[in-house]
Amino acid sequence: MSATQIALAGRGHLAFKQPPVLTSWATVAGKKETEGPLGRHFDRIVRDETMGEKSYERAERKLFTGAVDLLLSVAGRHASDVDLLFAGDLLDQIVTANFAARDIGIPLVGVYGACSTSSEALLLSAMAVASGSVRRAIAATASHHLSAERQYRYPIELGVQRLPTAQWTATGAAAFLVEDPAERESPSAPAKGDGATLRIVSATVGRVQDYGLKDPNNMGAAMAPAAADTILRHLQGSGRSVEDFELILTGDLGRVGHPLLEELLAEERVHPRERLQDAGILLYRDDQKVDAGGSGAACSALVLGAMALPRLRRGEMHRMLLVATGSLHSPRTYQQGESIPTIAHAVEVEAVR
Amino acid sequence: MEKKEYQKRARQVEPPRPVARNAFWAFLIGGAICLVGQGVQTALQGVGYSEETVKAPTAVIMVFLGALFTATGLYDRLTVLGGMGASLPITGFSNAVVAPAIEFRNEGAVMGTGARIFQVAGPVIAYGLFAAFIVGIVRFALRGVLS
Numbered sequence: 001m002s003a004t005q006i007a008l009a010g011r012g013h014l015a016f017k018q019p020p021v022l023t024s025w026a027t028v029a030g031k032k033e034t035e036g037p038l039g040r041h042f043d044r045i046v047r048d049e050t051m052g053e054k055s056y057e058r059a060e061r062k063l064f065t066g067a068v069d070l071l072l073s074v075a076g077r078h079a080s081d082v083d084l085l086f087a088g089d090l091l092d093q094i095v096t097a098n099f100a101a102r103d104i105g106i107p108l109v110g111v112y113g114a115c116s117t118s119s120e121a122l123l124l125s126a127m128a129v130a131s132g133s134v135r136r137a138i139a140a141t142a143s144h145h146l147s148a149e150r151q152y153r154y155p156i157e158l159g160v161q162r163l164p165t166a167q168w169t170a171t172g173a174a175a176f177l178v179e180d181p182a183e184r185e186s187p188s189a190p191a192k193g194d195g196a197t198l199r200i201v202s203a204t205v206g207r208v209q210d211y212g213l214k215d216p217n218n219m220g221a222a223m224a225p226a227a228a229d230t231i232l233r234h235l236q237g238s239g240r241s242v243e244d245f246e247l248i249l250t251g252d253l254g255r256v257g258h259p260l261l262e263e264l265l266a267e268e269r270v271h272p273r274e275r276l277q278d279a280g281i282l283l284y285r286d287d288q289k290v291d292a293g294g295s296g297a298a299c300s301a302l303v304l305g306a307m308a309l310p311r312l313r314r315g316e317m318h319r320m321l322l323v324a325t326g327s328l329h330s331p332r333t334y335q336q337g338e339s340i341p342t343i344a345h346a347v348e349v350e351a352v353r
Numbered sequence: 354m355e356k357k358e359y360q361k362r363a364r365q366v367e368p369p370r371p372v373a374r375n376a377f378w379a380f381l382i383g384g385a386i387c388l389v390g391q392g393v394q395t396a397l398q399g400v401g402y403s404e405e406t407v408k409a410p411t412a413v414i415m416v417f418l419g420a421l422f423t424a425t426g427l428y429d430r431l432t433v434l435g436g437m438g439a440s441l442p443i444t445g446f447s448n449a450v451v452a453p454a455i456e457f458r459n460e461g462a463v464m465g466t467g468a469r470i471f472q473v474a475g476p477v478i479a480y481g482l483f484a485a486f487i488v489g490i491v492r493f494a495l496r497g498v499l500s
Contacts, residue, residue, distance in 0.1 A: 055459045155456035157423050158473055159432020159439055159448050161375070164368040211356045213363060221363035259366055267354060292368070335432075 006130050009103065012205040013237025019199035020129035020178045022122075022349060026070035028063050030145065030171025031089055033294075036284045043070055049146060053349040057091060058317070060144035060173075063298075064089070064100045067173035068140050077136070082106045082177075086121040087140040089168070090114060090148050090297050097140070103296050106138065112265030114326030115223075115252045116206065117141045118301035119345040122322070125178040126200040126347065137184045140263070142173035143296035150217070152331055165218035165256045167280055168290035174301035195313040196351035204234040206343035210326065215338050216329060219256025220280070220292055225327040226342040226353035227253060228264035230323055234346045235270065242272040242338040246317040249308055250344075251300025252280040254293030279303035279324075312351040319350045381436025382431060390415050390442070398448050412443055419447025424455065449473040 007015045029042035030049065044066060051059040064087070066348055072079060085104065088111035089096035101108040107283030113120035121139035129132040146156055148169035154160050178200065209229055213222040227250050235241065242248065258278045265272060279300040304322055311317045325344040334340075394411045394498065400485035404412065422428040428448045434437040439445055453472045471478060 012450050149482060151458065155452040155473070157448070157455055158452035159429040159445065161433055161436040164370060209362075211359045213360060218363070218367065221366070225359065256363075256366060256368070260363060263362065264354060264359075 010237030070347035116326030119324035167295035169296035379438030382435030419444030
């Protein structure tokens, strides 16, 4: 491994000299998510919110394991073929990833980035593979609407009126396989391999931003500055302009945070226009009573796996930037009157024939 | 954008709360719950309870109905629509106690349901007792002075 495999170009921007390949992915979605606009694009659907388990925490774990197992089977791999698992979730002590990894058996790097966990895990997988010392890594995340309600809000059966700025934690899980380009040449190339090759060419690590917003029922507004900071640093570090991307997919700013991000970028004379889309807005229809849109670690991961990556694979797009955002507060810091620190990690994926 | 300016901007883009619609549903659902309560009271008076003695059994039946609707997963739906109209009547208090009781049963009877049952209703009970205590002292002091 040479010191130049990953170049630090600009603040927090990592350029991969030997871009790792995103070969396969798998998505598992809940009932409400399946009723949304991306419904028929998920690989597996789970209609029972308890999944036959006695707690929602166990159900979330089952979603997670389901996505990893499905990924291994579509990629034609065994757990023993994978060197590292980068995974996290929204629950205390990231119990979903930690407990699921107990049975999966792949060495685990547990990650927590709230709803930015999807891009954080993908970024770390790409870094590990690009370093040359890891052949194959899986990035995975899961969230469950009801376990998140328990963790962050109120008892499920307690009657609480939702606010129009609140977002709806998505139920689902997704897993992504990142491989060394040399490894991909092996004869057991994945079935999904028809179409373009997806390469993770660079990534930008988020900086924690805090604009003093305190309302956990309005996380989109709190997270927009983190997304803006990361997008601007990514453009600066990669030397690209927004026109180079067909899609800049933010993760869960929702209907409140999305226009705020546009304003923050416009101040820096960056106008992504319709390229800028938000997973929290894409995952559900307007009439699904999710108020400001979707959120949760699975939200951006589901939209990435069900919509963005397939479009890259089919050659409908050539370059995208995933910018998943996370609110890093806990119920306790909120009760103590603290503002909400937020973060966003960016991963650039390009399609090559 | 400066932080103060951003906070102001964030408030401006917040979608407005549907106050008129909320008030309408709160009136309708809150009113409906009170109508049921009145019905229970009238029925009890019909079987011999007096104006004075009817209050306690009426409250007990309403608390039971609140618990039943919570356990069947209906009360939270009623509140999503009715807001304070569903939270304020005694059925809402019942919901606030039964919901955490159901919620935390996975964490055990002692540290789960037992420890968390008053998670939501606790403040009402604690400050209700405190207020009663203060009023009691004031009353005692006044009567002491007056008599």
